[in-house]
Amino acid sequence: MKRVAAGLVVFLLAAGSAVAQAPAPAAPAWRPFSEFAFLLGSWSGTATSGGRIGGRVVRFAMELNGTLLVERGSTIYPAGDGKPEETTEELGFFTYDREKRRYVATYFFSTGVFGAWDVEIPADGVLRMTAPALGNFEAGARGRLVFTRRADGGLDTALDIALPGKDFVGFQSSSLKKK
Secondary structure, X not given: OHHHHHHHHHHHHHHHHHHHOOOOOOOOOOOOOHHHHHHOEEEEEEEEEOOEEEEEEEEEEEEOOOOEEEEEEEEEEOOEOOEOOEEEXXXXXXXXXXXXXXXXXXXXXXXXXXXXXXXXXXXXXXXXEEEOOOEXXXXXXXXXXXXXXXXXXXXXXXXXXXXXXXXXXXXXEXXXXXX
């Protein structure tokens, strides 16, 4: 009987060891745009540019069967200090380049300015984009666009411009909350 009990203990230990050594389940497959999930939806808040304060609304949505992230935004600066009311709009398209294994974005602004932006998603979760050139703007100018997720669930954005041979300077910033 002792021999059977000892054999049973050895068997149970071996079986438990085999279960413990079973491979862990595979991680879920990576899905394009999963890094952008925090942006999806409608946002509103304030915007500042050159000392002017206005309002801003932005909407991010997946389109074309989830292959394109689209941003539609509008900023309004009220008339004041001798300046007329000003409204600007932008339309941004994010795509994933499978061959290069990276995201790219193309933005069009109602001012006529446009650009192709390299998208960087570093470990800190801040979305940074850089346009090495801007169309319909001063030759040699560059753009930088940054989306920062705040701890309170809000979103800060910054659009910076660098004129030829100069460093980036803030052009417009906004502080948004999800609607």
